[in-house]
Each structure stands twice: as structure tokens, then as C-alpha cells.
Amino acid sequence: MTGGITPSTRPRYVLFDVDGTLMDAVSNQRQVWRAWANRYGLDADEVYRVALLTRPTETFAQVAADHDPHECLTALHELEDEDVRSGVYTAFDGAAELLHALPRGSWALVTSNYEHRVRGRFRRTGLPMPDLVVDAAAVAEGKPSPVPYLRAAALLGAEPQDCLVIEDAPSGVRSGLRAGMTVWGVNSEAAVEGVHRHFGSLRDAVPHILAFASGARGDTAA
Template identity: 70%
Template structure:
């Protein structure tokens, strides 16, 4: 698909794309890392590009993965209630302007936390959220985006992926979808187009989707 054609569906990453939760995520992972005597910044860099279970395997291979996950769950559930984060400018207006049933969220987080954070920031939640439990492999595997397309009844080549991270862009590209990146200094090797902010991309996303 080229940038001049229309997509039937738009698939959004969440953290870093629609919502700014970087400070919260850094703080949460620093707390988690401290419990295991690890460097918080180093752990966070791994967590940015992998699912939690894969992060544990890389940074704490000798720790009990169930214990690691239980601690992370507790910290993230607490963050949903007390964390400070904001939707990126233009996010709410963009999501409300898209045709119902034409978009979904594809996240490495968990659906109940996404819904809790969206409720606090006023973002609408679509019927479909493909989360960490929906697939066996997370980004950069194409599995999450292919799962979303399948559930929406969409051909991959008719999907536009909106991402901020290299691993997510790689996942979308590997799925055979058009990939646009936002909210980062420059494009990734796998993005077809790049916008410095989500707000800058919003009119193009709406036009591209036929909304």
C-alpha cells in the first residue's frame, strides 16, 4: 500500500503513541528493578522493546517469572489509580472522528489497565483491544497486528499502523501493513512516514482512513 491509498482500518499502539506515560513507566520499572537489585534505567530500556515476560527473561533470568509478573501487576494496577499521565494533544478528537469499528488498540499492556487509564484521560476505547494476553509473541513479532486485523475482518494491506517505537513499527511492517510513526525525533527504518507529533499526523490519519 502506498501513502496515497485509503486504509479501511487504523491500528494504534497506546503508550507513547496515544498516551504519554513515560515518567510513570520509568518510575514503575525502577521500583520493580530495585526489588531485584537491578539498574532501573537499564531494565526500562529492555522493557521498551519487549513484553514483560521477555523482559524478565533477559534482565532477571534466575528469578521466578511468576513472582516477577505478580510484582509488576501490583505496581501497574497501583499506577492506574494514582499515576499521572496525559493523552497526547489531538488524541481524543482523532479517535472520536474515526468510523466506529474501523480502529483498534494493539498494546503490550493489559486491557483492563488501558481501559482504566483511558477513562481517566477521557480517551474513547474501541470494542477491540489486542493486549499482552491475546498473542503468544509480542512486538516486534507481527502477531499482535495480524491478530487485530483478523478480528476486525481486515486484510493486512488495508491497515494503517500508528506507532512510536521501533519494535512496534517493525511489527507492523512485518505484518504487511502501512506504518506511520509519531512522537519521536525521527522515523524508524520500518516506518513509511513519520510525524513529529500525533497532532501533526491526525489530519493525515483521518484522510488516509477515509473518515
């Protein structure tokens, strides 16, 4: 083998977050939480601020402690399902090209959302449908716990050290790092603390992700 990047004989896998990584859903999330807050007579901006940092049940405990959390969650799910049916979603530049180029069985989605909504959004944006989605219902602990990413690796038959995590948010980055995986950040001006590499956009990361998936050892870290 001549000098330069050398291929690895071990299979490589890519694990993607969804919202903020493969598709832009910020405005949808804000609208859903605003509608939910209005239903309960709460300050929508404050509710959304808390929701960005916590899981829904934790959000309810902070902003609507006097309401039944099961009722709160049902209301939120209704609004989210309606948004999947009628909302406007946009895949980030490069997402379709990237997912079509990755071999089947070499990638999965790891999300704090629910699988039926993710698949609905993928249909709306025209992204290729994933074979594997590890969603909120699949694990007892969500991000930043390593459990979601470890679960995805196990289902793919992958070792953590052979997995690349693509994330945009601190909790997801911590999840991937705690799982012992390579973690790259995308779609932000500043790098999230801890990432092995940072790209300002998903488009910028596409050739490097494909190189990793092909087994190029020279494209694993900064």
C-alpha cells in the first residue's frame, strides 16, 4: 500500500441525529411548543427555552407542575403529529446525497423523537427511508446518556469504535462521546465542546463522512 489514507478492513457505521442535523425543524418545534403553551395559558417563549434543554416530561415538571403530565404529553403528541401531517420541513443541503451514497445497513438514526414522526418527516422531505431508527420509545434513557447510541450500534452489529456520530447539539455530542464513538458536529458556527471534528454545515461534512464510511483511516479525527 502506498502512502496517504489507507482503508480499514473493519466495517464502518454512521449514526445520525435528525433534527438540526439532517433536517431543519427548529421553526416546527417552536410552533408546536407555542401551541402547547397557549393551550395551557403559559408563556410560550419561556416554555420553549425550557423545552430546548429538557425532555418533555421534565419540561412539564418545570413549567406546568400543576397539570397532569400524561395529559400534557398527550396534548404535545397530538400537536406534533399534526405538524408532521401539515408542517413544512426542509432537509439540509447534502442530506439526500449523503444518505443515498451510504450503503444500506451502514447507517441509522438516533433520535429523541418517535419513529413514526421521523418517517413521516422523511417522506415529506424525500430523504431515503432508514432501515433502523432508535427513538425515544426504544431506550429507557435518552441523550446525553450513551444508551441510545449504544443501542443503535448493537442493533447494527457494530463496535462503538467503528461508529461515527453526526450531531448538532451538546446533549447528543455527550451521548456519542460517552458511548465511546467518534463524534463530529455539524450546522453550527462554533464547535460543540468535545467533538472530534466540526463542520459549519452538513454539506461541508459530506465527503468526510463518506470517506469514514469507506474505511479511510485518515478521516477519523481533526
